[in-house]
Amino acid sequence: MEGVIHIPAGEHGVIRLFRLDMRPEQAVFLREPGALAQVLGIDALDMEQVEIFPVSDLEELGLAGYLTEGMGVPEEQITPDRERLAALEGHVMVIRSRAFGGREMRLTPAEQIKPVATYGTPGTSWSGAPIETESAKPYSAPxxxxxxxxxxxxxxxxxxxxxxxxxxxxxxxxxxx
Known part of the structure; x- marks a missing residue:
């Protein structure tokens, strides 16, 4: 199925960028409760994890700077798309994977919502060497x-x-x- 975006269950650290080919008042309306979920073809979405704004609001920072400095996307991922991001005009939408609440979803965006790019943010490395000190052992307090x-x-x-x-x-x- 063309135009369907699959969100796997438990996804985290993914940022999706969309271009909104619509009038500014329509883009602003997407912030209303339930409106964006409806045009994406899903039941619910955490709007705290969605940003809709005109690219012109970013001024000299630009969309590439916003993604790297504001959202933590590594520079290496942005570099191939830098010219394409600079050419975007009008409203854009950024959706973090947390917006889906860890559930598997299939997005079927309306034709005015065009996917631009998907980026990953680096996760925290929770690995470390085991602690060998005597005080770290269970029940070691006097x-x-x-x-x-x-x-x-x-x-x-x-x-x-x-x-x-x-x-x-x-x-x-x-x-x-």
């Missing part, structure tokens, strides 16, 4: 003897009781005075 732990708890409780009773006494003194 254990208090039960008698010392009870004495510590009593001391903390007595201190809190004294502070609360002092505050109550102060409030009573100020009220009676």
């Amino acid at each position: 254990k208090l003897a039960p008698r010392k732990a009870r004495a510590e708890a009593r001391r903390i409780g007595a201190t809190l009781f004294a502070v609360v009773m002092g505050l109550v006494g102060l409030v009573l003194y100020l009220l009676v005075r």
Whole structure:
């Protein structure tokens, strides 16, 4: 099926750029609840993850600068499309993959919504060397003897009781005075 954009389940870190071939008031209307989802042929979309704006708003930053500096797209991905991005006029739409809520979707955009490019943002590397220190091992903190732990708890409780009773006494003194 031509014109269908498949969004896989669990997708993250993907930014899709679309050109909007429509009048400015139509582009602004897409920000209304449910309007964009309808023209994309889906049920729902998180509008917090969608941006619709005229390219002219970017002034000297330009669309390429916005994507690299504002959205974190690596420069290497933008370089081949730089001239094409600079030539875009009118309104554009940027959709982050978070807009789909991790669900699999098939977008069937209206004919006025033209896909321009898809970019990936680098993910966080959660890998690291294992921590070998003694203090990082489970249950490695020194254990208090039960008698010392009870004495510590009593001391903390007595201190809190004294502070609360002092505050109550102060409030009573100020009220009676």
